[in-house]
Amino acid sequence: MKRASLIIMLTLLLLGCENTTFVSSVPSYPVGMELNILGEFPHFTPSGGIDCMSFTTPRFPTEAVGYAGILVYTAFDNQYHACDLCCPHCVKRNAPVEWDGGFYMHCPTCGEDYDISYGLGTPTRGISNERLRPYHAMYNNLNGKLRITP
Secondary structure, eight states: OHHHHHHHHHHHHHHHOOOOOOOOSSOOOOEEEEEETTTTOTTOOOOSSOEEEEESSOSSTTOEETTTOEEEEEOTTSOEEEEESSOTTTOOTTSOOEEOSSSEEEOTTTOOEEEOTTSOOEESSSSOSSOOOEEEEEEETTTTEEEEEO
């Protein structure tokens, strides 16, 4: 009886697990850059508001900027965030999303707006059903460098 209960329990656990791996329609391209916040961008610090920088070409031979470029931004959560500049609905490398100066990244092709205010890049108009492809943004307090990785 114990063995049957154990098998049923394991089966339910395995069937109940959902695949939570994010899969994007934006092609996977190399990503890697390091920004010296203290030295190069001292005014680009999380302050409870939204600020953005975009990089569509590598600054150095060792950098890679994803499919359409990298958006690095701060949000209301006082954290650094990063994502690809490619609209996941259009998937056009040469038409990156653009910051509206407020809470949204706007796709010039399809018209979708992506809310970046809390670091998620979620679509707001219902044109796209996928958020902007996220990247990891890790800030090192010891050396003042922000590292962007896939």
